[in-house]
Every structure is written in C-alpha cells, then in structure tokens.
Amino acid sequence: MPAAPSLFSEKSQRAILWWGIGLAVVYAVALIFLMKMVPPPDADWSAERVAEFYRDNSTSIRWGAVISGWTGAFMMPILAVVAIQMARVETGGAKIWAALSLVSGAVMSIWLALPPIFWGAAAFSADRNPEITAMTHEIGLLTLVTTDQFYVFLWVGVTVLCLRPATQLVKHNPFPRWWGYLSLWITIMFEAGAFAFVPKTGLLSWNGLLVFWSPLSLFGVWISIQSWLLFRALRGQEAEKLATGTTGAPVSEPAEALL
Amino acid sequence: MTDIDLEARPATTSPPSTRRTRRIPGEEGTWIFIFGDMCVFAVFFCVFLHARISDPVGFARDQAELNQNFGAINTVLLLVSSLFIVLTMRVIHSSNAVMRAKAPVFIAAAWLCGAGFLVIKGFEYAEKVHHGITPQTSDFFMYYFVLTGLHAFHLVLGLALLVVLFVMSRKPELSKGQFAFFEGGACFWHMVDLLWLVLFPLIFLVR
Numbered sequence: 276m277p278a279a280p281s282l283f284s285e286k287s288q289r290a291i292l293w294w295g296i297g298l299a300v301v302y303a304v305a306l307i308f309l310m311k312m313v314p315p316p317d318a319d320w321s322a323e324r325v326a327e328f329y330r331d332n333s334t335s336i337r338w339g340a341v342i343s344g345w346t347g348a349f350m351m352p353i354l355a356v357v358a359i360q361m362a363r364v365e366t367g368g369a370k371i372w373a374a375l376s377l378v379s380g381a382v383m384s385i386w387l388a389l390p391p392i393f394w395g396a397a398a399f400s401a402d403r404n405p406e407i408t409a410m411t412h413e414i415g416l417l418t419l420v421t422t423d424q425f426y427v428f429l430w431v432g433v434t435v436l437c438l439r440p441a442t443q444l445v446k447h448n449p450f451p452r453w454w455g456y457l458s459l460w461i462t463i464m465f466e467a468g469a470f471a472f473v474p475k476t477g478l479l480s481w482n483g484l485l486v487f488w489s490p491l492s493l494f495g496v497w498i499s500i501q502s503w504l505l506f507r508a509l510r511g512q513e514a515e516k517l518a519t520g521t522t523g524a525p526v527s528e529p530a531e532a533l534l
Numbered sequence: 535m536t537d538i539d540l541e542a543r544p545a546t547t548s549p550p551s552t553r554r555t556r557r558i559p560g561e562e563g564t565w566i567f568i569f570g571d572m573c574v575f576a577v578f579f580c581v582f583l584h585a586r587i588s589d590p591v592g593f594a595r596d597q598a599e600l601n602q603n604f605g606a607i608n609t610v611l612l613l614v615s616s617l618f619i620v621l622t623m624r625v626i627h628s629s630n631a632v633m634r635a636k637a638p639v640f641i642a643a644a645w646l647c648g649a650g651f652l653v654i655k656g657f658e659y660a661e662k663v664h665h666g667i668t669p670q671t672s673d674f675f676m677y678y679f680v681l682t683g684l685h686a687f688h689l690v691l692g693l694a695l696l697v698v699l700f701v702m703s704r705k706p707e708l709s710k711g712q713f714a715f716f717e718g719g720a721c722f723w724h725m726v727d728l729l730w731l732v733l734f735p736l737i738f739l740v741r
Contacts, residue, residue: 440711453563460570474669477676484581489574
C-alpha cells in the first residue's frame with residue numbers, strides 16, 4: 276500500500292504565513308498605540324515640540340520599540356511563502372522573479388525594523404538636547420516612508436508572474452491576473468514615498484496622503500489579499516496532493532529549485 | 535468607449551438579438567487599475583478644492599501665474615491622441631488588410647501627441663523654475679506640481695504601453711487574450727486623457 280503523501284510543505288507554509296501575519300498585526304498595534312506614529316507628528320514641528328512629544332511618551336515609545344524589536348521582520352516569513360509559491364508557478368528555467376521577491380522581503384524588513392529603533396533611541400534619553408532628539412526622530416520617519424524601492428521589486432515580480440499567461444495554466448495558483456493589475460497599481464502608488472525629503476506640509480510630506488496614508492493602507496491591503504490568495508491556493512494544493520499524490524505544479528519544475 | 539465597444543464585440547454564432555449584449559472592454563483586471571487610479575485622483579481633486587477654500591485669494595493669485603496656452607495646447611494634443619486610439623480600435627479588427635495596416639500608424643500618431651504633451655509640460659515646468667517658482671513656493675504650486683507631475687507620470691506609463699500596443703498591432707492577428715490586453719491598454723490611455731480633462735480646468739481655469 277503506498278504511503279500517504281506528505282503535507283509538510285503546505286502545512287509549514289500555512290504556519291509560517293500565520294506567523295508573519297501575527298507579527299504584522301502586533302507591529303501595527305505597537306506603531307499606532309505605543310509609538311503613536313499613526314498619524315505621525317507633523318514634519319514642521321519645532322525641535323522643542325518633538326522633544327516634548329518624546330518626553331511625554333517616553334515609556335510608551337520605548338515599549339513600542341521593544342515589541343517592534345520582536346515583530347519588525349514580519350515580511351520575511353510572509354514573503355518566504357510568497358516566493359515559494361512564485362517559484363511553483365514560475366516555469367521555464369531559473370526562478371528569478373521568485374528570487375527577487377525573496378530578496379525584497381529580506382531587505383524591506385530592515386526598513387520596517389529600523390524606524391522603531393530610532394524612535395526608541397530618541398525616547399531613550401528624551402531629556403537630552405532637543406535638536407538631537409528631533410534629528411533621531413526625523414531619521415526614523417524618513418527611513419519608514421522613503422524606502423519604497425524595496426517593496427517595488429516584490430510587486431513588479433508579482434505583477435510579471437500574474438500577467439504571464441503560463442502562470443494561469445498552473446492549478447491552484449495564488450497569482451491571478453487581476454491581482455497583477457492591482458499589484459501594479461499599488462507599485463505606482465508607492466513611488467511617491469521618496470518625495471518626503473522635500474516638503475514639510477501637503478500631499479508629499481511624511482504625514483501626507485501620497486507618502487504616508489496611501490502606502491500604509493495599500494500595504495495592509497496587499498498583505499491581506501495576498502495572504503487570502505495564498506491560503507486559498509494552499510487548500511487547493513493540499514486537496515490535490517491528497518487526491519492524486521501531486522501538487523498540480525509542473526513536474527519538471529520542482530519548487531525546491533528556487534535558488 | 536462606445537466606439538471600442540462596438541468594434542471589439544467578438545463574432546458570435548448565436549442568432550441575432552434585438553437586445554444589445556453588454557460587455558466590459560479589456561480585461562476585468564484592467565479596470566481595477568483604472569478605477570483605483572481614478573478614485574485616487576478624485577480624492578486629490580477634493581483635497582485640492584478643500585485647500586483652495588481655505589485660501590481662495592492666494593490660490594487665485596498663484597493661478598494667474600500659470601500659462602493657460604500651454605494647458606490648452608496640451609488638452610488638444612491629448613484629445614487628438616485619444617481620437618487616434620479610437621481609430622485604432624476601429625481598424626484593428628478589420629478584415630481589410632489596408633485598413634488593418636493603419637493601426638500602427640494611428641498608434642504612432644497617438645504616441646507622438648502624448649510625447650508632445652510631455653515636451654510642452656517640460657517647457658511649462660522650465661518656465662516656472664525660471665521664474666523661481668517651485669513646489670515649495672506656495673500651497674497652490676505644491677498641488678500644481680504634484681498633480682500635474684503625477685498625471686505626467688501616468689502619461690509616461692501610457693506611452694510605454696502604446697509602444698507595446700504598437701508592436702502588437704503589427705502582428706497579422708491577435709489572440710483573444712492579446713486583444714483583451716490591447717483593449718485594456720486603449721482604455722488606460724483614455725483614462726490618462728480623461729484625468730487631464732478634469733485636471734486642466736481644476737488647476738488652470740477654476741475661478
């Protein structure tokens with residue numbers, strides 16, 4: 276009697292995805308309620324006012340930094356699963372788009388983990404010279420909102436695979452064509468972030484519509500929808516494996532050959 | 535869109551019906567992109583108007599500095615380019631080889647109009663910078679540069695897309711999927727035009 280097919284990979288992917296989502300939720304809660312960066316303080320605040328903000332919220336911001344220290348790399352597990360699934364559908368040789376997304380996930384985590392460290396450092400000795408606190412605060416916020424390029428690599432990769440006709444031939448594919456268009460649109464919306472170095476008020480300031488609110492909300496939307504697509508695809512892949520002993524992925528292109 | 539709709543309807547073997555078949559041009563996914571963009575621009579237009587209410591005198595004074603001739607020429611250029619795209623959609627499915635051969639010519643003409651828009655936009659920006667006007671000059675000019683710059687960015691994307699459509703239009707035949715992409719690209723170009731048709735009066739003309 277043949278042995279039952281192993282679902283270790285699918286179950287691991289699901290667990291790792293939930294791990295990343297859990298970390299993302301806790302990070303968001305810390306960002307909003309402990310570090311009080313949603314919305315962030317206005318970019319035209321004086322150094323004295325920034326220092327006062329850190330003095331008033333010193334304990335809260337430092338605990339926020341502690342929690343972010345545990346959760347800031349939430350995109351690594353999420354994008355590990357995304358990359359494995361991209362490799363599964365990326366037929367025809369080297370899994371270059373999947374590799375690009377994996378690298379993007381690893382590096383973007385740095386830019387998500389660093390800002391809370393800067394804010395935690397600003398709150399660590401909030402009684403110091405206000406100019407130093409203000410500068411540390413500015414580095415933190417500008418690091419958060421101007422490092423869009425690392426997200427763009429991922430979304431371009433997802434867009435390419437979604438819009439590639441061959442991808443749609445793979446069963447239980449978590450990258451439908453409509454998702455490619457949405458990811459492409461989110462990519463374009465993210466490009467405004469780097470402008471935050473220039474104005475201190477308006478749409479392109481670090482708390483502006485184009486630089487802060489739209490990327491923040493679209494980032495949440497992207498993670499939510501992609502996770503839903505992944506969970507749905509993983510369910511199908513498990514069911515197919517149980518039924519036929521294969522995953523529906525092209526046999527000649529095993530996902531293990533990602534890198 | 536009506537022109538595209540009429541031309542693009544696939545041939546059907548079912549008996550003719552008096553009821554008009556409803557069909558979305560292009561892929562459904564294209565419309566996620568287009569509606570997403572239009573919603574964002576709609577929000578920007580509201581934000582601009584809200585800012586204008588808080589400083590009507592300052593906005594009117596800064597608006598007087600704009601060169602309406604540049605804006606008007608650009609409006610004509612985009613309208614003409616959209617017309618060329620409509621003509622492209624009319625001939626792309628034609629069984630007449632002579633008509634079909636006009637598709638890449640029309641797309642090239644639309645592309646040139648779009649490129650002309652960017653050149654004039656470049657002159658317009660240069661004129662502003664020459665007079666010491668930058669996005670940091672005032673709220674009005676911040677909105678002016680951001681909104682027109684964002685639109686110009688979409689236009690650059692549209693021009694890249696037109697290059698793809700140009701290459702596709704030279705093929706002897708398009709598959710169903712390729713045609714849907716082609717139609718979606720045409721819709722995107724019309725959206726870029728439509729956004730300008732709102733942006734131009736909003737920034738250049740509204741008193």
